[in-house]
Ligand SMILES: Nc1ncnc2c1ncn2[C@@H]1O[C@H](COP(=O)(O)OP(=O)(O)OP(=O)(O)O)[C@@H](O)[C@H]1O
């Protein structure tokens with residue numbers, strides 16, 4: 169067995185040390201083939217590694233062949249799926265590969281997806297399709313670029329098996345993904361412990377979460393007050409996340425409580441969709457018959473999930489305080505939404521009272537017109553010029569004329585944008601291009617674009633579109 173770079177990391181047994189009540193040790197599958205399809209060099213410095221010194225063979229040995237590291241831990245969890253409690257969950261096709269300190273001093277998880285069966289596979293094959301892996305890499309990297317607090321993709325290895333799936337033409341190709349995030353502890357990790365009637369284990373897990381992921385709260389001397397501060401902060405982080413998805417034009421699709429991280433990060437990119445058109449009722453998953461996880465319903469569902477989390481937490485902390493904290497969710501989500509939306513519109517530090525009409529008008533324009541949600545922001549970034557402040561007629565003057573109904577809506581939008589420009593200070597005006605460039609990547613990954621990328625891989629093993637999209641995100 170050869171030595172690889174990722175063995176030099178000092179892995180920290182944080183989750184392991186919680187004890188056997190929280191995980192099962194598992195083995196990785198042995199795959200017939202290992203082809204490295206994606207390596208995220210941008211993440212290596214955080215791991216203390218120099219990208220120039222990490223070879224593809226290192227990636228394959230570590231994250232395709234799973235050499236030189238143990239134990240791998242399947243994490244135990246339950247969750248509410250589409251509103252129904254499911255006690256037959258847990259890592260069924262992935263495991264916690266290891267935890268390490270980033271150069272920033274924070275603890276990070278490496279977790280797999282598609283690495284083989286575990287005690288929680290329930291008859292599933294424990295695998296991830298290559299298309300699923302490609303989609304997950306694209307989502308995580310674009311969301312990161314759009315400012316969403318998300319798990320990142322570290323590597324994708326194609327593994328040479330044939331898989332059968334109801335939602336993909338089959339047989340279909342296989343892969344294993346490795347993700348990097350703060351924590352894979354889910355709301356459902358707590359829910360399972362309530363189901364088992366184990367307040368002692370909830371207490372231990374909550375202390376663990378605060379110690380590693382909310383360490384600034386350790387300064388609060390009163391333990392009860394500290395617990396409440398934790399829940400308040402989780403509400404705030406989750407409200408921010410819901411706002412970030414909305415602004416990104418992202419519909420996650422399966423916001424079950426087992427897909428909600430206790431750190432407030434976004435992860436698990438299955439049937440997600442980046443919206444083509446701004447529509448609050450849009451649903452991503454074909455099996456979401458009632459629109460539970462519709463684009464515009466994401467804040468409400470996150471609040472629902474936070475409310476469900478009160479059930480296990482109330483075994484160790486006061487319920488009333490959590491109920492009061494949850495009441496702040498709506499305002500927090502809205503405020504974050506306005507701030508971030510204004511950034512996408514070029515305004516980094518506009519007082520909210522001034523910016524609100526522009527956001528409202530943007531929503532009206534995007535929902536009622538036929539304009540593409542992501543294309544609108546790309547066009548804004550590409551066409552904005554200082555001339556816009558001189559005469560309203562310069563705004564989007566290079567764009568092709570729209571159908572008349574759309575044009576009318578756009579004219580109202582232009583008027584408001586122009587008024588804001590006229591009120592803006594010279595320095596505010598000068599910062600607009602930079603703000604637009606930072607908030608609006610040039611990559612668009614709505615359904616047709618992703619299918620276009622996949623088609624080239626599927627039909628000609630052509631990875632150039634995939635690589636180009638990822639490179640464009642990083643510029
Ligand atoms: N092919 C499979 N084989 C075995 N178990 C599976 C498979 N696909 C999904 N599961 C299990 O079904 C449950 C729900 O799956 P879901 O799609 O939410 O999670 P996931 O995509 O597997 O992983 P994660 O939430 O870590 O991103 C989980 O317990 C998961 O492990």
Ligand SMILES: [Mg+2]
Pocket residue numbers: 426427436
């Ligand atoms: Mg999941």
